[in-house]
Amino acid sequence: MQEIFNIFIKSIFIDNMVFAYFLGMCSYLAVSKTVKTSVGLGFAVIFVLGITVPVDYLLNEYVLKAGALVWVDASFADVDLSFLSFILFIAIIASMVQLVEMIVEKFSPALYASLGIFLPLIAVNCAILGGSLFMQERDYQSLGQATSFGLGSGVGWFLAIVGIAAIREKIRYSNVPPALRGLGITFIITGLMGIAFMSFLGIKL
């Protein structure tokens, strides 16, 4: 139980998707102009990461890993399908996003209206695929750990995008050198935020 909580905290602050690995930067830069839209996208990412990482974990554990197919038949013990993981993970993500979109639309039209076009965009957000690939690389031991890693990464991404959106709303009133305006200053601010987040590196969990 404690291990699960540690992974959660670690994936929010220490291994933050944006500041430590630069994942999901494209939508992070494109959608962070106002706080309101970035909150919507942030929630959608938490949601999708919280679902796809555990599903991909099960897929990896019972289909892809070396010897994972033993439950079908003992003769599959030395079958290793891990080279297929890219294509299967992306297929799972694309279909999960589609499924989540349909379910949300049916049961909670209000949430659907607020997430709007962000849900389909998430299929090509690298933070989502990155979450699954890191899960595979770090070899988490149980479904609980994988889920808490997925949710934690989502929350970390949410914090990052809401933070930068709040700063960008204020920076409109500052006198930025013309050539740095817009994109340039956003990069530099993200870098500074990353340096601030590095102070969490000292925490041992």
Add this chain to the structure above:
Amino acid sequence: MSAEVKEREPLFSAKNMKLIKNPINLSNPITVQVLGICSALAVTAKLMPAIVLSISVLVVMAVSNVLISLLRNGIPPRIRIIVQLVVIASMVILVDQVLKAFVYDVSKQLSVFVGLIITNCIIMGRLEAFAMSNKPWPAFLDGIGNALGYGIILIIVAFFRELLGSGTVLDMQVIPEGFYEFGYKNNGLMILPPMALITVGVIIWVQRYYTRDLIEKN
């Protein structure tokens, strides 16, 4: 027989050359279109992985642009994203297996970032914006051009980070020993991830300073 003989465009006409030249400066994928930042920054602490990733992206991009352009009339618009993802993902699997076989060390350093070429928005973006509506040859050139524009930024960032951060270029010591005796120290901060963002920010600053058209209106 039709009276009109269709004029053939030369392979390297001015229009086609533009497809290669433009993405290198005026519509650079990273500094202007803001595509493909994700994998670009994480691999630039050293020059070698940056070069390998640039070449991988070049291959994936050129081939998938041509494939999608060949298939473009047969793809139903509703499922085009999935078709594009499948084409890219299969190319990336090939590249990943080749890297694992021939340059295993670098492939370990790149870790998940080879896989992330799939969701590299630069590739999806070019497929969607260009290859879906153009013939294979221009699509091929467009792919090469954009991958070059991407690779150049990656290599510039990696060059400065490796030079200032570890005092080496391609793992060869370039800063003379004498400097260290006089108290010169490698700037450890350059190795850390946030400096990649700041370096790109500075590149954007320099580029826009010289190319005034790119400056954003407030």
